[in-house]
Amino acid sequence: MPPERDWRAPPDEAGSDALAYSDIALGYLSRNPAYRADYSRALRRVKRGTITADDATTRLVRRWGISFHAEPATAFDPKLAVARPDLSPTNIVLAPAPTDFGATQIIDEKQLGAIRARMRIGKYLHVILADSDGDEHIWIAGALDGPLAMMLPIDADPFARLAAAERLCRRLNGVTAGPPTLRPPPFRRLHLLTLLQVLDGLQAGATQRELATSLIHQKVRRYSAADWVESRERKRVRRWIAEAVDLRDGGYVRLLRGG
Structure with a gap:
């Protein structure tokens, strides 16, 4: 799930020295509202005893390609994530x-x-x-x-x-x-983690200019309105938003293959 803290701080995924593409893919999926709702429904069904955690996980993995295990006691534990073997080599x-x-x-x-x-x-x-x-x-x-x-x-x-x-x-x-x-090289890892911050910032209500100021350069804060509209930082952050949303809404599957 998205971290319950300031989006400007590095995302939780950044704390692992053994970070693989599949871990980052899970980070994007965990920020997908439809998946979060689906996973929460699965947890409630498991709690009611209408389905087992393993059967609920099976359904989630078939639909989304990767999922946290649907065990309420360990909800959202990235160490218990499962990815379909046909998608994750x-x-x-x-x-x-x-x-x-x-x-x-x-x-x-x-x-x-x-x-x-x-x-x-x-x-x-x-x-x-x-x-x-x-x-x-x-x-x-x-x-x-x-x-x-x-x-x-x-x-x-x-x-x-x-x-x-x-x-x-x-x-x-x-x-x-x-x-x-299938571990991302340093530059790719940094970029993918930055895009997770973009999603967290959008979720928190940050503007494009606030995203650019925090994630690209503080000088953006001093731009006039006209300077901001024509700036490279605005164009870059707009590209980042499009890429981040694409990864969240299905593109994360490509990451399972190291894409």
């Missing part, structure tokens, strides 16, 4: 290995290390593996009592999926998994 899908593959190794759950959460998302067991460099998300079709294979679809994100698979292989072999793929 950093997610790994495990399924029973074909019998003629010759696979014999069975995964011991202890090999997975610290498990942050388990959720039943549709037909999958979704497991979040805790890692200080960036959590890993595993979707398991079936059970862990037989040999499993990684599902790596041939699509537009083969290298991101291979990198995520390598992290899991390293973990299973007792080696440090290392940082995840």
Whole structure:
């Protein structure tokens, strides 16, 4: 959810050293009024006992592509967010290995290390593996009592999926998994976080000129009305607003792929 504080301060998302594109995507979705209403309805249904938290989360993830887990006790916890594996190539899908593959190794759950959460998302067991460099998300079709294979679809994100698979292989072999793929470079990260501030400022009622003064340069405060209308800062902040609203209202899905 948008932070309950001055929009001029860095957004909450800026506090994580392991910030990935998926984390930033969640930040944009959390500022989408329609999603917030949908998520709040899901929480109320879970509280009434008319649906389980996992089933509510499944519906949210199918509709929005990514969502916080709909457990009232941990509402809006970014560490419990779930993204659809077809949209987020950093997610790994495990399924029973074909019998003629010759696979014999069975995964011991202890090999997975610290498990942050388990959720039943549709037909999958979704497991979040805790890692200080960036959590890993595993979707398991079936059970862990037989040999499993990684599902790596041939699509537009083969290298991101291979990198995520390598992290899991390293973990299973007792080696440090290392940082995840699809982390924004510093300039991109700063820009995306600035756009979150733009959304928070708009929500708080800030004018375009106030946004430019706070987020671009204090000199904008001294501009005359005519200077402001013709200024580069006004044009820039208008571009930022358009980009921020686009990301909030659906463009966040592109971020799941590192776009």
